[in-house]
Each structure stands twice: as C-alpha cells, then as structure tokens.
Amino acid sequence: MRVPYVTMAVLVIGVALGITVPTWAGATPVLSINETQELNFATLAKPLGSQTLTVSPTGVASGSGTILYNNVFNGTYSILSTGGTPPPTIEIDIANVQSGSGYSFSDFKGEYDGTPINSFPAVGLATPNGVAKILKIGATVTYNNSVAVGTFTPTFDIVVNYE
Numbered sequence: 001m002r003v004p005y006v007t008m009a010v011l012v013i014g015v016a017l018g019i020t021v022p023t024w025a026g027a028t029p030v031l032s033i034n035e036t037q038e039l040n041f042a043t044l045a046k047p048l049g050s051q052t053l054t055v056s057p058t059g060v061a062s063g064s065g066t067i068l069y070n071n072v073f074n075g076t077y078s079i080l081s082t083g084g085t086p087p088p089t090i091e092i093d094i095a096n097v098q099s100g101s102g103y104s105f106s107d108f109k110g111e112y113d114g115t116p117i118n119s120f121p122a123v124g125l126a127t128p129n130g131v132a133k134i135l136k137i138g139a140t141v142t143y144n145n146s147v148a149v150g151t152f153t154p155t156f157d158i159v160v161n162y163e
Contacts, residue, residue: 027084031160033135039075041141041152042067050144053152057111057136065143070151075137079160081129089163090128092135093121098155102147105154107140123163 041053045066053065059074061067079090094108110117112125113133126133141152 029081029084029086029129029162031079031081031086031090031162033077033079033158033160035075035077037073037076039137039139039154040070040073041065041154042070042072043149043151044068044143046147046149047143047145050142052140052142054107054140055138057109057116057138059136059138063140065141077135077137077158078132079128079135080132081127081162086127086129087162088127089124090126091121091123091161091163092117092125093159093161094137095157095159096155100147102145103141103143103152105139105141105152105156108156109138111136121159127162 039055041055042061044051044053045068047065051065052063053061053067053072054063055061055072055074057074059072061072081090092110092112097105097108099105108120110120110122112122112135113128115125135158137158139154141154143152
C-alpha cells in the first residue's frame with residue numbers, strides 16, 4: 001500500500017540523495033542515507049576509440065579502459081530508518097545520472113546488506129529499522145577520445161522509498 005509522502009533531497013560529494021518519507025498520523029519514521037565512499041573510476045588513459053570500465057559493487061575493475069593511476073572505488077552508503085513504525089520494506093532506485101562530453105555512465109548495480117542488486121529500481125528490501133544497512137554501488141563508464149583528461153566521478157541520485 002502506498003501512502004502520501006514528503007520528498008527530501010541532500011547533495012553530498014557529487015551524489016544527490018533523494019529520500020522519500022511517508023507521512024502517517026503520529027510519529028513519522030525518518031530515512032537517512034550517508035555516503036561513506038564515493039564511486040570513483042580512477043584516472044584513465046585517453047583512448048583512440050571508445051572504451052569502457054566497470055567498477056563492481058565490491059570495487060573490482062574490469063573492461064577495456066586503462067587505469068593510469070589512483071584506484072577505483074565502489075560507492076558505499078549507509079541507510080537508516082529511525083522513529084515511528086516504518087513499513088517492513090523499502091525500494092532503492094538510481095536516477096538523474098549525469099554524463100558529459102565524450103562519456104556516459106550506465107549499468108548501475110548494487111549490493112544491499114549483502115544481497116546483490118542486478119538492476120534498479122530494487123524493491124522488497126528490508127527496512128533498516130534502527131540499525132544501518134550498507135548499500136554498495138558500481139557502474140560502467142563508456143568514454144571516447146573526446147573526453148577531457150581527469151578522474152571520472154559520476155553524479156546521480158539515490159532514491160529510497162518506503163514501500
């Protein structure tokens with residue numbers, strides 16, 4: 001059952017975190033999300049053609065892209081519900097992914113409290129009631145030789161809703 005909700009958004013180090021909180025008569029449970037590690041694709045060599053690099057939710061790099069220096073990092077976030085009596089499950093989605101000239105981000109995957117997420121939105125996930133649960137995010141960057149030199153750090157929203 002869906003209930004009326006209020007949407008809050010917070011921008012934290014390149015990731016806009018959208019949190020949707022239902023309003024019930026009485027105490028309103030509050031969802032919070034904190035970034036503990038930013039999803040980062042390191043500094044990659046400028047290719048002659050198109051290349052990809054995937055960072056898995058566990059932080060493993062794969063693909064045709066060549067890492068020049070620095071390390072890749074999966075995105076890591078803690079999600080917590082406090083106050084009131086929340087519904088037993090939540091939904092997590094990735095939205096508003098920002099790409100740029102010569103590069104794009106896609107194929108976001110995750111791991112929530114040890115459970116793999118192969119696509120978003122992910123539904124039926126246990127509400128982190130009183131004890132934070134960890135969300136890990138990975139994605140793929142596709143880039144070509146028109147990209148500016150530097151590190152790829154995507155900007156996207158993590159949207160969490162009570163179900």
